[in-house]
Structures are given as structure tokens and as C-alpha cells.
Amino acid sequence: MTEQLQAAAAFLRTHDCFDILTHDYPDGDTLGSGYALCLVLQQMGKQARVITTSVPNDYDFLQKDVLMQDFDTQTVVSVDIADEKLLGSNRAAYEGRIDLCIDHHMTNKVQAGLKLVDGRAAANCEILYKLFRLMDIQWTRAVANCLYTGVSTDTGCFRYSNTTAETLRIAADIMDIGCDTVFINKVMFETKTKKKLALEREIYNTIEYALDGKCAVIAATLDIQRRVGVGDGELEGLSSIPRQIEGVLIGITMREKTPGEFKVSVRTNGNVKASDFCARFGGGGHSAAAGCTVRGTLEEARAQLIAAAADFV
């Protein structure tokens, strides 16, 4: 790992004009990684920018110290991207062009000149923390905030099973640097809009149990999204709901994107491999958290998912 870190550090030092790619449906870890790296490169006197498909409002604070720079791309780095398919609308422009891939997904399939991948890291920001330590960067609160956001959001604020003692020590070090944990935790884990509450109430009504209660499925249909007045970006937090229910081994969250197309998030307990489950539908991810897309009416799509789930519990 040290060798990989050193190679990545050398790469960053000797290159310039960076496009930093984040994954589609961006979360705290890909954005935290992207903006932290961008801030560090800019501090080093380099040109850098973060390429995203969108930035949800809650994450706006991550980019407030980032300088807007205009340059011709020379170097492409991907952060927290397991597969170039996850580039979304940026796929056409960047596929096959990644020079350095920094990621923490075991299943990483990105083709890149140089790879810094550690599947044991709970968050990609843990890898960046180690990289920055090795590079002996000038630490700032802004960088600390980005890293803390990534580490905390990818571990459900240290609640998920991916959290290690090292995760907690890295978070402690980041707090010591100076980091707005109270603000970040509040925004990420402690704040619900009235809309969100209304959404949860609606979602609770859609819960379906299958396979003797070992599988639970919730669905944020377009109808519900319209009624509550929420967009797709506001549905991220839902996927933890079905897995939380006592006795559930496979928790499935269906988000209707367009009529008849569902983006599916799968969260598992026990030994059920979410990535194997989602691979059945052409998706992938981590062993306890993965995703895929399923087509059909709500009933058809749900039936397909439950039928597949039967092989896993």
C-alpha cells in the first residue's frame, strides 16, 4: 500500500491541469474526495477542477474554498469510481482517458494508467487522508471538512460494519486538524426537512415484506415523488430504511426514475452479498451495499427482485 501511495503522490507532483472525476448520483465520499484533492492540488500551485454530474445542495459547502480555474485538461483522476459506467453523463467525454484511479471498491474495474485502490478502506477519503499525510500537505480546515464528510457519510457516521479502528483514528486526526464536525454531522445525519418527514411517512406505507420477512422492499414511485414534491437527489437516504427492519437480510429500495425504470439500492445483513445480488441485474457495488437498474411496472420489477432475493436468503 505504501508503494501505491508513493506512486500516486509522485504522479500528482509531476502532473498538472487536473480534471477530477466523481461518480454519478454523487455522495459525500466521491465529492469529499474530489474537492479535497482539488484543494490540495490548487494549494500546490496546480490547476484543477472537479467534474460532477450534479452537486446536491447539502454538499455545496465542500466547494466553497475551491478556485474556479480555466485550463486545457492534461490529466484525468477518478475518485471513488468503481467502473467507468458510473460516470453518467460524463462517460462519453472521459471513458478510457483516466490516468489515475483512486478508489476503495474491491470490485474496481476502471482502466487507468495508475491505480491506487484499497478495498479495505471504509471510505475513499481514508485513502486520500493517507496520501495527503505521505505528501505532507499543508492541512486546512477546508480539506479536513472534505475528508471528514467522506469518511463519515460512507460509514453512516461510523455506524456501518465497514468502520474500523483505523477509520475512527483517521476521523480523530481529522478532528484535531480542525474540522466542523458539528455542522457536518448536523447537515448529513441530524437534519430532516419537513418534506423528508413527509416522504418517510409515505415510504413507510409502501413497505412490502417477502421471504418470511427476510426481504423488505420500499418504493419511491414517481407518484410519491410528485405528491411530496421531492426530486431524485432527495431520495438518497431512503435505502437504509428496509435493512433496518428487524429480521430483514435483504433491504431493497426502488426509486422510479422514469416510468417503468427503477434505480435499485440493495443493503444486506448477515452474509448476504449485495454485490452478487445486484450483479444478477447488471449492477455491482460492495458486499453490504450495492445497486442496479430494473425495468417494468412497479409490481413486475418488485417481483423480479424478490424472486432473485429468494436465492440469497
Added chain:
Amino acid sequence: MTEQLQAAAAFLRTHDCFDILTHDYPDGDTLGSGYALCLVLQQMGKQARVITTSVPNDYDFLQKDVLMQDFDTQTVVSVDIADEKLLGSNRAAYEGRIDLCIDHHMTNKVQAGLKLVDGRAAANCEILYKLFRLMDIQWTRAVANCLYTGVSTDTGCFRYSNTTAETLRIAADIMDIGCDTVFINKVMFETKTKKKLALEREIYNTIEYALDGKCAVIAATLDIQRRVGVGDGELEGLSSIPRQIEGVLIGITMREKTPGEFKVSVRTNGNVKASDFCARFGGGGHSAAAGCTVRGTLEEARAQLIAAAADFV
């Protein structure tokens, strides 16, 4: 602090036949503290038992390695108890008899021969961790599980503003000792019974906003408790709900104990002091989390609380 820790360590070494008192409506920190101390004393060849008013099912695992011992009490230790009033039904038997008080509430008022109180500790179990380190105890998974339960539950799994870098490092050390964090996090933070979901749906319907949305009040009336089929012990988690709503500075949770008597939990944001608010009603606690009791019909009790809240936002 080191001196206080040394005095407490010496006290424990030179005494025997311990009754360890926990507070009423016991939570993970008082029970984790109690059972951890009991296990350590028993390992040292001493007699010890934990005195509780009840142990919620979820916490049963904490006592599975504790030996049942029968002896005449010689020494009384209180853990996580800020005030002898909080002994509940054990108050009559133990008030004025506490020899050693170990606590992390700034507002601690316990009269005791020896006090080990650190208001900066996020959880009482942090203090016990330091005490055990200093005593150089033989660490076991059972003790680690008790301490992790206390530290994690009192910080909302490291989410609340009381969490410090030291909290995270202590938790990391406890994980290194060997600790069932996955099981504990799952039980404490990731599991909801179907009943709990039904309860939340009901509670969401009781939300009342006041003072331009700066105050939110929810109420678990006896009627709701009956309809959902939950007892008072199953209402603990509700108090985080109103504070989570965007813009709320004072989140109030009313639990109807008997007709016309409400146990009130107050959680605050920003600079609002929950302990000052609850002091108005004869209660107390921490600056962001406190409690009191209010009497009247639901409407009367709620009106009293909102009227008081107006002075704090």
C-alpha cells in the same frame, strides 16, 4: 483528572461487596458503565452486582458474563447518575449511602464520599475506560462490549456534538481490544421493529410546530402507545425526532406516563440550553439534552412547554 482517577482506582482496590447503582430509565451508558465495572471487580476477585430499576431487552447482552453473587452490601458506587433523584424506585434504599460517584454530567449533585466526575467526557464509559487503563485491568471482550455500548449510545454513534477526537480514539482502542461493534451498532442504531416503524408513523402525525418553526413538539400519548402496543421502555429513541427537523432549535418529546403526567425530553440546537429550559420545570441534564416532568392535559402541558420555549429562542 489523573489524581481523581488514581483515588478512584485505590478506592476500588481497597473495598469489596459493591452495589453499583444505575439511573432510572436506564440507557446504554449507565448500564454499560455498571456492567463493565461489575465485570472488572468480579475479575479482581471481589463481590459485585448491578442495581437497576429495569434492563431493556436490547441491553441484556451486557450482563451475560456477569456472575450472580449474593452478599451483604459494604460499598455503594453510582455510575452515570447526576442526582440521587434519578435512582427511581431504588432511591429510598440508597439515597445518602453513595461512597463513590462516577459521572460525566457537569450538573452532578450527588453527595458521595469520593467523586470521579468529568463533565467533558461524552460518555461515562469514557471515564471508566481511562480508569481501567490506569488500573491495568485484564481486558476482555465483555468489558469492551460494555464500554463501547456506553460510548456509542451516548454519542448517537459519534454523531452528537459531545463527540471529541478523544471519544473516537477511545472507541478505536476498544475495537482493538476486541469488541462486537457490528452486533452492537446493529442492535442500537440499525434495527427497528415493525412496531417501532408503526410508532414513528403515528408520532409523525403528532408533530406541532411553534415559534416560527423554531420549536417542534411530538407526543407519544397513552392512546398511541396502546394503539401501537408499545411500553414506556420502547419510547426512548423518539426524542431525537423533533430536533432533527430543519430550523428547529428546541425539540420537545412528550411521553405520557399516566393520564395527565408527561415525561418530557428536550433536545436543543445552537446555543439553546436544554438544562436551563428543563430547570424551569424542576428537571435538568446536559446543555443539549435534558428532561423534566410536566402535568396537565396534552394541550395544557404542551402550551406550558411552548410558552417557556419562547424565552429561549
